[in-house]
Amino acid sequence: MVKLATLYVCQSCGVSHGKWSGRCESCGGWNSLVEETIDTGPTSTKPRARSKTSRGVAFHDLQSSEPPLPRMQTGIAEFDRVCGGGIVAGSALLIGGDPGIGKSTLLLQAASALAKSGAKVAYVSGEEAIDQVRIRARRLGIADTHVMLATETALGPILDALKHEKPDFVVIDSIQTLWSDALGAAPGTVSQVRACAQELTRFAKKRNCAVALVGHVTKDGQIAGPRVVEHMVDSVLYFEGERGHQFRILRAVKNRFGPTDEIGVFEMSDAGLREVANPSALFLDGREDCATGTAVFAGLEGTRPVLTEIQALVAPAAFGTPRRAVVGWDNSRLAMVLAVLETRCGFSFGGKDVYLNVAGGLKISEPAADLAVAAALVSSALDVVLPPKAVVFGEIALSGDIRPVSRMAARLKEANKLGFTTAIGPVSRNSKETERNFDCTIAKLGKLSDLIDLIDTSESIAARE
Ligand code: TYD
Ligand code: MG
Numbered sequence: 315m316v317k318l319a320t321l322y323v324c325q326s327c328g329v330s331h332g333k334w335s336g337r338c339e340s341c342g343g344w345n346s347l348v349e350e351t352i353d354t355g356p357t358s359t360k361p362r363a364r365s366k367t368s369r370g371v372a373f374h375d376l377q378s379s380e381p382p383l384p385r386m387q388t389g390i391a392e393f394d395r396v397c398g399g400g401i402v403a404g405s406a407l408l409i410g411g412d413p414g415i416g417k418s419t420l421l422l423q424a425a426s427a428l429a430k431s432g433a434k435v436a437y438v439s440g441e442e443a444i445d446q447v448r449i450r451a452r453r454l455g456i457a458d459t460h461v462m463l464a465t466e467t468a469l470g471p472i473l474d475a476l477k478h479e480k481p482d483f484v485v486i487d488s489i490q491t492l493w494s495d496a497l498g499a500a501p502g503t504v505s506q507v508r509a510c511a512q513e514l515t516r517f518a519k520k521r522n523c524a525v526a527l528v529g530h531v532t533k534d535g536q537i538a539g540p541r542v543v544e545h546m547v548d549s550v551l552y553f554e555g556e557r558g559h560q561f562r563i564l565r566a567v568k569n570r571f572g573p574t575d576e577i578g579v580f581e582m583s584d585a586g587l588r589e590v591a592n593p594s595a596l597f598l599d600g601r602e603d604c605a606t607g608t609a610v611f612a613g614l615e616g617t618r619p620v621l622t623e624i625q626a627l628v629a630p631a632a633f634g635t636p637r638r639a640v641v642g643w644d645n646s647r648l649a650m651v652l653a654v655l656e657t658r659c660g661f662s663f664g665g666k667d668v669y670l671n672v673a674g675g676l677k678i679s680e681p682a683a684d685l686a687v688a689a690a691l692v693s694s695a696l697d698v699v700l701p702p703k704a705v706v707f708g709e710i711a712l713s714g715d716i717r718p719v720s721r722m723a724a725r726l727k728e729a730n731k732l733g734f735t736t737a738i739g740p741v742s743r744n745s746k747e748t749e750r751n752f753d754c755t756i757a758k759l760g761k762l763s764d765l766i767d768l769i770d771t772s773e774s775i776a777a778r779e
Contacts, residue, residue: 318351319351320349320352321350321352322349322350323348323350323499323503323504324338324347325346325348326343326532327341329341330350335347348499350497351499352497352498383571384402385398385400385401385403386400386401386402386428386433386483387399388400388401388424389431390423390424390589391591392564392579393424396551396564396565396577396578397549397551397572398549398572398573398576401428402571403482403524404519404521404522405518405524405525405548406546406547406548406549407524407547407550407551408526408527408529408544408547409552410530410531410552411531411552415553415555416555416587418439418441418442418487418528419450419454419582419586419587420553420564420587421437421485422437422454422456423586423587424485425461425483426454426456427459428482429460430459434480434481434483435461435462435482435483436461436462436463437461437464437484437485437487438464438484438486439465440465440466440467440486440487440488441488442465443465444463444465447465448463454585454586455585455586462479467491467493468493469494469495469509469514470495473513476521476523477521480521480523483523483524483525485528486514486525486526488527489511489527489528490507492510493506494506494509497509504542507542507543511547512546515546527543544568547568548571549570549572550567550569551567552565554677556675559674561581561593561675562580562581562582562587563578564577573617574616575616576617577618579593581596593618594622594731594732597620597676598621598622598623601623603699604699604702606697607627607691608624608693608700609690610624610686610704610706610729610734611683611686611707612728613683613707613725614682614724619721619724619725619728621729622672622673622674622676622678624670624672624683624687625673626691628695630666631665631667636663636665636666636667637667638652638668638670639667639669640670641670641671642671642672642676642678643672644679647684647687648670648687650684651684651687651688651691654688654714654762655762657714658714658761658763659714659763661695666695681709681719682719682720684709685706685708685710685716685759686707686708689706689769698769698770700738700769701738704734704736705729705738706737707722707740708738709740710762715760715761716739716740716761717740718741718743719740722742723751726751726756727752729754730754734754735754736756736757737754737757739756739759741758741760742758
């Protein structure tokens with residue numbers, strides 16, 4: 315017997331409540347509860363009798379003689395690398411991002427590339443009409459590839475059609491537009507998103523068809539219908555970028571079949587997304603070597619070394635409370651670097667506004683950027699340029715010590731490739747060997763105060779010249 319219950323489900327954390335209230339008791343979100351009617355299933359809860367012959371679940375060995383999971387390569391190297399070397403057959407992917415960032419464009423390009431390599435591919439759009447997708451395909455120059463298009467938002471007919479057509483890869487654009495008639499809730503609500511994602515993930519595993527779900531991200535940075543989908547799927551990729559910049563970054567935040575934190579860099583052009591094989595050159599484009607308040611950070615994004623410019627401006631505060639504004643880095647990390655500079659090096663930023671920007675719109679989360687940030691800050695405060703052609707990296711401890719960072723050789727190799735000849739970094743046990751392999755001088759700093767001495771000397775060298 316079908317038993318319906320009315321529940322109030324929080325749209326930001328997914329917890330259901332028995333009665334409505336203005337504030338979700340679980341996550342504290344205001345006005346996020348939405349009424350949903352849910353089928354609570356048969357009234358009888360008596361456990362099913364176990365058959366006497368049943369042996370329960372079957373256990374297996376860890377070792378297997380089966381070949382590794384087959385992967386489908388799109389040929390778009392940046393996309394394949396983020397997926398861990400191609401899309402695994404029968405896996406479920408979630409691609410999240412702000413509306414208008416280019417998710418549909420990316421997936422249409424990937425779908426078409428797979429179709430070209432001989433896979434059977436379907437693209438189900440719940441947002442755009444067939445003609446709109448066709449216009450986009452023409453613009454991308456891929457209209458001649460065989461991708462099966464459909465516009466539908468009801469889950470039942472979509473699954474029926476997919477069972478019949480048996481594609482290898484299907485794109486669902488987007489998960490928020492789908493609805494299942496088994497639920498009374500409106501499309502886009504947490505229950506609908508969760509139920510549809512669950513059905514599609516099950517379909518992917520059962521029929522060995524890779525499914526890519528597009529998910530729009532809410533204002534506060536979560537995939538709407540939020541975290542509830544992330545644990546179901548095999549990989550979660552975020553497509554990020556600044557509206558004002560042409561480049562976009564595809565970032566793996568979860569991947570059951572490959573490394574996370576891997577990034578792919580694309581450039582949005584008139585004819586769709588283009589791969590950027592050398593992101594460092596893109597991020598450093600237009601950089602002036604002799605500007606004060608800038609430092610080049612030799613960072614790592616996943617397995618990939620990427621050079622970026624960190625810009626700082628230290629200016630007299632116009633108002634009583636100085637401002638600290640950060641774009642592309644962590645606010646509290648900046649506060650920490652400022653505090654260490656003040657306490658351990660006697661460098662005062664009181665009464666000064668501090669602005670920090672990662673050029674190009676990249677977001678950096680590595681602690682290794684600490685030293686580059688400190689170098690940019692000191693350079694701006696003293697109005698002195700850093701040594702020319704230098705990259706900076708190193709983690710700053712609260713004691714003022716500079717800690718070694720991982721994969722120094724990869725960072726130096728990238729710096730070398732882009733014509734940098736000096737590295738300012740931490741003292742490391744194997745730096746001698748690294749130095750021998752690369753054509754650059756490493757200024758090894760043990761303490762943060764050494765950095766200030768180094769920048770001061772660079773000023774005296776500049777003055778002598
Ligand atoms: P879209 O893929 O529709 O974004 P999403 O699916 O994430 O909402 O991309 C839309 C934006 O991309 C739109 O602002 C136009 C731009 N765009 C280009 O600049 N060049 C192109 O070739 C295409 C197809 C889109
Ligand atoms: Mg779209």
